[in-house]
Amino acid sequence: MGPFEGFDHREVPVGGGSPSSSEGCGMGNSKEGEKPKKVVHVRARRGQATDSHSLAERVRRERINERMRCLQDLVPGCYKTMGMARMLDEIINYVQSLQNQIEFLSMKLSAATSYGFNLDLEDNSAVKNVIIN
Numbered sequence: 001m002g003p004f005e006g007f008d009h010r011e012v013p014v015g016g017g018s019p020s021s022s023e024g025c026g027m028g029n030s031k032e033g034e035k036p037k038k039v040v041h042v043r044a045r046r047g048q049a050t051d052s053h054s055l056a057e058r059v060r061r062e063r064i065n066e067r068m069r070c071l072q073d074l075v076p077g078c079y080k081t082m083g084m085a086r087m088l089d090e091i092i093n094y095v096q097s098l099q100n101q102i103e104f105l106s107m108k109l110s111a112a113t114s115y116g117f118n119l120d121l122e123d124n125s126a127v128k129n130v131i132i133n
Contacts, residue, residue: 068087072078075094078087 068084071091072080072087075091078090
């Protein structure tokens with residue numbers, strides 16, 4: 001795809017007549033009573049923005065969508081058919097649930113150590129027994 005594909009660069013004279021080289025830009029000597037010719041630029045096709053702000057906005061939206069897809073893959077219960085707001089709600093709930101689990105397990109571990117259990121952090125079986133019970 002070339003750099004100018006998707007754009008319609010036609011200039012359409014308004015006001016009738018054919019534009020000559022000096023009159024096409026509206027800079028030629030116009031006779032009295034004759035209006036200067038105007039040129040209307042035809043807009044780009046849909047989805048083919050030409051404005052640099054629009055292009056930057058499209059890139060920003062694509063980056064957001066890419067990161068949302070990554071979150072979808074990480075969070076169970078997020079489906080592609082969900083809307084963006086619903087998906088963010090699910091992600092927030094999941095992260096809060098993980099935070100609650102961390103807090104619970106930390107409390108359980110600290111309770112186990114306060115009772116005098118000798119928990120060697122390298123001995124995973126002792127930690128697993130305390131966490132499971």
